[in-house]
Amino acid sequence: MTVVTRFAPSPTGFLHIGGARTALFSYLYAKRFGGKFLLRIEDTDRERSTQEAVDAIFEGMAWLGLKSDFDEIYQTRRFDRYKEVVQQMLAAGTAYHCYASKEELEQLRAEQMARKEKPRYDGRWRPEPGKTLPTPPAGVQPVVRFRNPADGQVVVRDLVKGEIVFDNRELDDLIIARADGTPTYNFCVVVDDWDMGITHVIRGDDHVNNTPRQINILQALGATPPAYAHVSMILGSDGAKLSKRHGALGVMEYRAMGFMPEAMLNYLVRLGWSHGDQELFTHEEMIAKFDFDHVSASPSRFDMEKAYWVNHQYLKTADLGLIAGEFDWHLRRLNLDPANGPDLKAVIEQQRERCRTLLEMAEKSKFFFADLDGYNEKDAAKHLTAESATLLEALDHALAALPDWDVPALHAAVNGFAETRGLGLGKVAQPIRVACCGMAVSPPIDQTLFLLGRERTLARLKAAVSFARSKT
Structure with a gap:
């Protein structure tokens, strides 16, 4: 068996840390076993999906080096395939049309909550042996619901969480196609994973409750469900929900x-x-x-x-x-x-x-890489003085006379200059840094001057001398 994993973000925002970690785990698992990794854009939520978010996902994945082994995949380009599978399920009796109105379902929900019951579809349009269904109302476009098993259990052997058991009686008949014919998230995911041969679904644990529904649909299609691994959420350093202040950034x-x-x-x-x-x-x-x-x-x-x-x-x-x-x-x-x-x-x-x-x-x-646009005010006040101007002018002449502009020659010149004047190296190096870098912090002074080059170094020393003397 070739391992095939996927990262399937919805393009409703940028690629964030949690999504990037999920993508990484999926990528690494596939590559460890010589398998394939794919990126699938789940863009069926047309109201919230944006091209900007799609571009950000591709940009983030490219920067991280998490390359898909397949061409770009978008759910919105697969609608014909989803409709085909819906028709197959209707014909097989594993799905059915439901004509319940939005108002009916809202009333049902209110009644269930008043009785402190879990809100769920009551199966009023679900075909059953010996059950007489009402006449479909005229002019109403039905949704399509999946005929979820009425009994039994779904056992998920999660690679992270261990065994999780779901009772089918707790799962209602979810909608797999809306009244306008557009497929729903859980259904698209199932068809995609089936068609693309996904062997391992690695995703955040906020998807745990989707798993039994998706497994039941896959089994109704005669497909073997993939293995599932639901990774835990990421919290902030203080244990609170991850937010921008913790690092929840794109x-x-x-x-x-x-x-x-x-x-x-x-x-x-x-x-x-x-x-x-x-x-x-x-x-x-x-x-x-x-x-x-x-x-x-x-x-x-x-x-x-x-x-x-x-x-x-x-x-x-x-x-x-x-x-x-x-x-x-x-x-x-x-x-x-x-x-x-x-x-x-x-x-x-x-x-x-x-x-x-x-x-x-x-x-x-x-x-x-650019001309100095000034000096750090505090560093200049301390190191670009009348006294240092004399030193920098003398050093300018000494460096200009160097036959070779390399690190050993510069090291010897600056250290020798300090020694001949009975000064510690810092008394010479710091004015040079401010003169040549604009601040009193830089790499070792011989390396700094070498990288700056002869022309820039000498020009900046002269400019610093003029600046220091202009203050007196």
């Missing part, structure tokens, strides 16, 4: 915040799954080690600080070329031209120990 917002997609996947996979004490996983390790034996049935907690920690570990250790593409993206978002500066990988190598996110890295690297 996936692409995490990109804007400076997360690496690989780090985001690593953090998500650990929300409810573990492999011993291991915290960090390569893409290959996630595929090789993921299983449902170690997926917790208890809710997991989203911890933004832990997410930042994971991201920082990736920035510190990942291949520079892998980081460079995302770094380029962030620089451009800050209206910086990556071509107007040093090699991106060289900048990343110098900045990645000190930055938790790529956004932070891009903001702290602006001076490499």
Whole structure:
């Protein structure tokens, strides 16, 4: 058997953390067993589905690298197939027409609730042996209901929650096609999973109550139900329902915040799954080690600080070329031209120990790619003084005379300059940083000057000298 899993979001909003984790679990499980993973857009809710949300889902999945093994699938393009199956079920007697009006059903519901009963359809149009049905009212378009088994149980052997038993008497005859002929969610899902050969349905535990209904429809169609795994919800770090203040953001917002997609996947996979004490996983390790034996049935907690920690570990250790593409993206978002500066990988190598996110890295690297638009006021007041102006002017002459502009030569020049004047390196390096970077924080000064290049460095030293003397 080839394992086939699916991620089937409704395009009524952006791809959020919970959905991304479900997609990841589905992807990893399929890949571990050499199977297939598909993305299916469940867009039958035409009022709430938007193209913007569809685009956001595809964008988020692409950024995370969760690639579908099939062409794009949209439920709204399969309506003919759903209607075909409805007709088959009507002919087989596993579905029937119901002419009950909305007003009738509302009255039924009110009466049941008044008696403190569970609201449910009472089967008034359900054909039964010896039962006489009323004459269909003229001009009324009926809905189509599934003829749910009247007795017995549905036993779901959930891969996460264990065995769950549902009594069929508690399940009413749900609508599978509306009066206008459009199919309903639970029915579309069943037909899709059947047609697409889905072997494992991995989804949030808010779908648990849909499962017995879907299994009954599949069995009525003569299909073998897939295995089910319902993953627990994600809570905030304080145990409350996950909200924006905890990190319940669209996936692409995490990109804007400076997360690496690989780090985001690593953090998500650990929300409810573990492999011993291991915290960090390569893409290959996630595929090789993921299983449902170690997926917790208890809710997991989203911890933004832990997410930042994971991201920082990736920035510190990942291949520079892998980081460079995302770094380029962030620089451009800050209206910086990556071509107007040093090699991106060289900048990343110098900045990645000190930055938790790529956004932070891009903001702290602006001076490499654009002219300074001023100095940090506090740093300038401390380090760009009349005294430092004399030092910077002398240093400008010393650096201009260097035959080679490389790290060893710059290191020797700056350190030798400080020593000959009996100054600690900080007394020289900090004025240089403010002069060349606009602030008193940068990578090691020899690396900084090398990456800036001779022309930019000397021009900025001269500008800083003029600035410092203009204050006196």
